Amino acid sequence: MLQSQKKRSAELPLSPNKASKPVAAPDMSAMFGMFKEEITCQLSAFEGKLDLKLQALRDEFVKMINTEISAVKNEIGAVKSDLSSICAATDSSVKANAMLTARLDRVEDEGARQQDSACCDNLRIVGLKEGAEGDDPIGFLTKMLLQWLPSLAGRILEVAHRLPPNN
Incomplete structure (x- = not known):
């Protein structure tokens, strides 16, 4: 039995720790x-x-x-x-x-x-000659009203204008 064990051990590879030849480590830096x-x-x-x-x-x-x-x-x-x-x-x-x-x-x-x-109330004086009031109808009527109607004394006329004649 010893001989058969020796044969087998000779046939089995050795573990790296027991290797007879040292294995070279690869160059890591390379x-x-x-x-x-x-x-x-x-x-x-x-x-x-x-x-x-x-x-x-x-x-x-x-x-x-x-x-x-x-x-x-x-x-x-x-x-x-x-x-x-x-x-x-x-x-x-x-x-x-x-x-x-x-x-x-x-x-x-x-x-x-x-x-x-x-x-405005308009006043037409019948019988008055055309153009008798002249250029100032307000002044004419103010002056004449005092003669014609003395009760209107002191009244002021605001507007007076000539009306066209009715034919």
């Missing part, structure tokens, strides 16, 4: 350097691809923004033009309104004057 170099190379390639894609995206974005800015500029120009037209129309309307307001004021004043004239 492996790290190769690994670092490979990663740097792949990173550079990735950066190049990323830069190209980012540049393409940037160019597309700039193109899109410029298109939108141009559209907005055109719309602003149209709004500006419309606003100028509206301002011109408003100025014209304001001037026309001022003119019509002044004209309405004159018509209202004339209407009020005519209404006042219509409300």
Whole structure:
């Protein structure tokens, strides 16, 4: 039995701790350097691809923004033009309104004057020669009323005008 155990032990590989030859450890710094170099190379390639894609995206974005800015500029120009037209129309309307307001004021004043004239009692002296009152009908009537109607003494005439003759 000892012999069979010896044969088997001779056939079994020795564990690393019991190895007769020392195994050389790989050079870690050399492996790290190769690994670092490979990663740097792949990173550079990735950066190049990323830069190209980012540049393409940037160019597309700039193109899109410029298109939108141009559209907005055109719309602003149209709004500006419309606003100028509206301002011109408003100025014209304001001037026309001022003119019509002044004209309405004159018509209202004339209407009020005519209404006042219509409300006043008019006196026509029959038998008085045409033009006997001269240029001052109020003065003439004031002077003559004292002679014709002494009871009206001290009264003041506000308005006197000539009426057309009734034929």
